[in-house]
Amino acid sequence: MKVFILTDLEGPAGINGRGDSPVGNTTLNRPTAEQALVNEVNAVCEGLVAAGAEEIVVLDGHGGSNSIDIMKLHPKASLMQIGNSMPVVNLDSTYDAFIQIGAHSMEHTDGYMCHTFNSHAVQELRLNGELIGEIGISSYLAAYFGVPTIMVSGDDTACHEARALLGDNLEVVPTKSSINRYSTVNYPVQEVYRNLRETAERALRKLSEFKCLEMPEYCKLTSRFMCPNQANAGEKLGFERLDEFTIMYQSDDFADVWAQRLGWAPGVHKKKYNLTPEWKHPHSLAREAFKE
Numbered sequence: 142m143k144v145f146i147l148t149d150l151e152g153p154a155g156i157n158g159r160g161d162s163p164v165g166n167t168t169l170n171r172p173t174a175e176q177a178l179v180n181e182v183n184a185v186c187e188g189l190v191a192a193g194a195e196e197i198v199v200l201d202g203h204g205g206s207n208s209i210d211i212m213k214l215h216p217k218a219s220l221m222q223i224g225n226s227m228p229v230v231n232l233d234s235t236y237d238a239f240i241q242i243g244a245h246s247m248e249h250t251d252g253y254m255c256h257t258f259n260s261h262a263v264q265e266l267r268l269n270g271e272l273i274g275e276i277g278i279s280s281y282l283a284a285y286f287g288v289p290t291i292m293v294s295g296d297d298t299a300c301h302e303a304r305a306l307l308g309d310n311l312e313v314v315p316t317k318s319s320i321n322r323y324s325t326v327n328y329p330v331q332e333v334y335r336n337l338r339e340t341a342e343r344a345l346r347k348l349s350e351f352k353c354l355e356m357p358e359y360c361k362l363t364s365r366f367m368c369p370n371q372a373n374a375g376e377k378l379g380f381e382r383l384d385e386f387t388i389m390y391q392s393d394d395f396a397d398v399w400a401q402r403l404g405w406a407p408g409v410h411k412k413k414y415n416l417t418p419e420w421k422h423p424h425s426l427a428r429e430a431f432k433e
Contacts, residue, residue, distance in 0.1 A: 142345065143196040144189050145232040145239050145288065146182060146218075147279055150203035151254040152243035152295030153177040154316040154327040158254045164367060165260040166322075177330070178203075178243055179213045181294065181316070184334040185242055186215035188341030200231050203243075229400045229410060230282045238348055239283035240341070244295035244303070246319075247274025252298030253319040264365040264386065266402075269357055276303050278399065284353035285396050291344040291351045294337060296325060310351065312344040360398040362390045378406065 150168060151158065155177040161167035168174050186197055197218045201209045206222040214220055221231060232239065246252030248265055249272065257263045257274050266273050268281075276299065280290040292312040293303040300313035314336045317327045344351075365387045366372045375388035380401065383389055392398040392407060400410035410416065 142237045145236045146199045147202045149243040151245040153181045166254045183215040184337040185341040188338040192342040192345035234286040236288045238291045239288045240292045244299045246298040253296040253325040267363045289351035
């Protein structure tokens with residue numbers, strides 16, 4: 142079995158964060174935070190290997206993709222690091238399961254270090270009228286290729302958000318209890334690691350019980366920004382501006398509408414990467430060539 146793990150840095154136990162301006166987030170104890178993240182990822186990898194995972198790919202999904210020291214990563218895990226020219230989806234239909242580690246809740250919650258992709262710019266995202274955050278967008282991108290999300294870890298608010306979208310069958314591991322955006326009670330880390338190992342093993346063993354999110358027939362994605370000038374770029378590219386703060390992107394293809402939100406003109410991303418459910422990334426092809 143082949144598993145894809147997406148990480149973020151706000152969700153592990155032990156992360157200390159504050160506002161870095163009237164809005165926004167910053168991680169204060171970065172070395173400790175990065176060690177906490179890799180410890181939690183390694184615990185998940187241990188559980189996955191025990192359940193029969195043959196290949197694990199970890200995408201360092203925080204900021205500049207610079208949060209995981211490969212020298213400390215589990216020996217069975219490959220590390221994917223991304224730049225600004227990569228496709229907007231980083232897994233494909235060759236994977237059996239998708240896991241999110243270190244997640245945080247969306248803006249408009251009381252979750253620890255809550256935000257939606259950009260803590261200095263985005264008030265909210267809505268997919269067909271419903272609020273959606275990073276957990277939801279990532280789960281839809283996995284579902285686009287028929288890969289179910291089987292496990293999410295992060296603060297209690299993030300875990301609640303994940304189950305509200307993906308159902309009570311989703312395996313979750315709370316790592317801390319949120320008080321507000323910059324205050325939390327971290328759970329004992331050894332207990333967290335044990336829960337991560339056991340939950341990852343249990344989730345993969347019951348893989349057949351998980352279902353993918355159903356893809357919308359048509360996608361209207363609205364992004365409401367914090368300042369009117371932040372909506373100017375989208376309007377200049379031809380996307381519909383609903384008011385001073387809000388841009389709307391539309392497509393009958395989820396990956397395409399998300400690519401639009403990230404700056405691609407409609408249809409261009411899908412054409413460039415020949416995006417179909419059978420599509421493979423260059424890194425997958427490289428691994429196959431290496432094995433030969």
